[in-house]
Amino acid sequence: MLNRLLCNVIYIYICTAEHHIETYFMSKKMATLLLPNNYEVCLCCYTLIVLVPSLYLINRFVLKKIKDRNYQHQSTCDIPPGSRGLPFIGETLHFMAAINSTKGFYDFVRVRSLRYGNCFRTNIFGETHVFVSSTESAKAILKNESGKYSKRYIRSVGELVGNESLLCASHQQHKLIRSRLTKYLLSTGSLSMFLKQFDELVIQNLTAWEHRATTVVLHEALKIASEAMCKMLMSIDNGPKLELLRKEVIHVCEAMLAFPLRFPGTRFYMGLQARKRIMSMIEKEISERRSGLGVCREDFLEHLLGDDDHKGCHDDATNTNSSTLSDAEIQDNILTMIIAGQDTTASAITWMVKYLDENQEVLHKLRNEQFQVASKTPTGSFLTLEDLNDMPYASKVVKESLRMASVVPFFPRLALHDCEIEGFKIQKGWNVNIDARAVHLDGTVYNDPSKFNPSRFEDESKPYSFLAFGMGGRTCLGINMAKAMMLVFLHRLITTYRWKVIDQDSSIEKWAMFSRLKSGCPVIVTPITYASA
Template identity: 60%
Template sequence: MDHLSLCPLVALLLCAVLLALRNIFKILFHDKEKSTADIPPGSHGFPVIGETLQFMLSVNSGKGFYEFVRSRRIKYGSCFKTRLFGETHVFLSTTDSARAVLNNESGMFTKRYIKSIAALVGDRSLLCASQHHHKILRSRFINLFSKKSTALMVRHFDELVVDSLSGWEHRGTVVLLTDLLQITFKAMCKMLISLENEEELGSLQRDVGLVCEAMLAFPLNLPWTRFHKGIMARGRVMEVLEKIIRERRNETTSHNNSHHEDFMEQLLAVDDGSSSLSSDHSTKLTDAEIKDNILTMIIAGQDTTASALTWMVKYLGENQNVLNILIEEQTQIAKQASDKPFLELDDLTEMTYASKMVKESLRMASVVPWFPRLVLQDCEMEGYKINKGWNINIDARSIHLDPNVYSEPHKFNPSRFDEETKANSFLAFGMGGRTCLGLNMAKAMIY
């Protein structure tokens, strides 16, 4: 009887508990809906790792890592969120967002790359520096990209290209990207550190290649991983640069008459007070800053430029009419400069059609497909709430291929640049305070 009399009481208590749980879940669910209603659509994927695995699969697929972004933009729209390497990322693909984030007039954003890239190029690199540190570094490096430096690069690069082309006719097959990587690497090493020894160049290029390959690898620093190989390669590159710095300083102290017309020489001259640019002693760079940024400039000058040139040749091969117009322009310039062995900087100003062709190649290829920033305070973008601490990425590739921005965006048409383009729509070199420092030099190499 006692057990039977307890049954209604137990049932009542169970109902009360279930009702309470129902109300708790209702409140929690309602609060969740309320707090996430204005957050960008998308998926956080699996616990902890998010969608990192899907991203890595895209990196290693034939379509490349951008396929990860493209598929989600199609699904969610111009603003979506995901979770990569333990952090929330938001991708935006409108010109208004590009202006707000990249110009950063509000001061709400700062540069931020994923952990693997930051570890490989170094936290003192222009790519990873905080907003304040970036301004200091930029003020020191901007003088390196002078008209004189660009003019020297144009001549040297043209010499390298002519030398390479002369050997192509005797080869059965030319792997264009491989050859262009060698040309651009030699050009950057000559400009930055005056390195021309073939054996040393070969060794350094292999290590820089390992660093580049590891940039989008999962940041697992174990001996068999690609990331670990990249970290080890970075260490060897740092040793080479440290050796060059030490030798240059020894030459100075021993009053050796050796002089190098390169970036390293200028940076060391400023820091030892022998340059007119050394008046602001507070901005003296450390050796670590010099080494991180020399590596960054080698990677940027070699990898992105070679990729851009490869895409340009592809587009020209597919568009005979564009190629014919370009050949006609180049033939006229060659006639005018027939008394000169190599191109000079002034010759590039005559290449009006070539400049439009280069812009169109960069638009379609989008060698740098997105620009990452860290959100410093809560804000609103495209009608969605963006939280402090999130990573926000301007999807340049989507903007470049947006039919609302460019008519027939998948058609290779340099003449579209006869007219001024929509504001904030051409992002090949970034925009705002973090616009590519080597913009003019990169253009000169691609021309």
């Protein structure tokens, strides 16, 4: 805790010394309020704040170094290579610099992978992180989550999605929550209903593209995905309530990789405040439904509350029945699913549109398949699960887009016991991150990995070599829903327009938890017909 506190203080100190405090507090107004005009006085004050705790904590630092050295000598295996960075703060500043660049935070990992190899360690936010990038390591970790590893995101992500989220839950808690959510999310009936709703939203949205000079794909995909998820989860489908929720979720997403400092004006603080407002909205919705004030809905929230009602605990917000979910678990996981369904899917769709524009042969083959599907579909009808199953090449395009983009670039775990990975010693309590992007671009696994080639998936892929949705007991619950969303969007776009991407820049958006294009992929579209296809 003291290490993290000092890490926060040092970061402010460094920002001030370099006259960059405005970039951290997000606005000139905030910087003016918080800092005196005399920078010399300011530097002296912050120097005292830094040096006094440093004298107290230096003893802990030295003892930790001795402990780690003794631990290393106790085993025939060495700890992974890497750098501890600066005392106490490690390489946090390098990590933050990568986040605030157009290369994305993954560039921090890429540079160190080139320097140290497939397994290296670093220190971020006062904690040791190990990154591994081989299919063998991915398999060893993901197959042993119940005993050796548990899921764990960095502090900022955990606080924003909540302790009861599937992303942060312990093994036993995860099993309970997952079993309850699976009943609805993976049922054929709910998926078919969601498919119809999403298809309708896509058709409505695409109609407006024809009348615009340019359209930014990311913005439109976010809008569609957000409305689809909110409607499926809580029947929020239009109006100011939907727009407010969408804006609050954006604030939460933007804060996920921010420096975890609870200070007014910082990105992380604004994200926490947005989370509180979202929790209040969901809590109010739950209360209204329990009191009978709300209209009965056929949605995800009603499913969870209905199950509780059948067990006699619908009105108990803090029930202890081990087979039901608490309100906190419901709220945290609704927020998690909105973020996952909105941000990751929209980002993946954007990359897919860009890749297809750059690979016209693939696009031509895909368009032929999609018009064949369209010819079998009655005019005015919506796509069905059977239609999606009749899109084998489109499914490969989706999979290849996910491999190339690696929207979720790594999967974090926590070592529950001392263990070994790739011949290196891993200490209990260390964070172990599976580098999915490196696995997806591994030339020993994928031939010519930098080439967009959907046909590569005609052959059976090596186990644990495709990690877009994770693997093992914590595989993404929304895997079928995400694939369906991408296929529906792809079908409607392919059969409605030809498009040209007008900004080929592949720079990554700053502060994005999930890799997405800074440009948003602006396109110019031209309507097509069956005859011109």
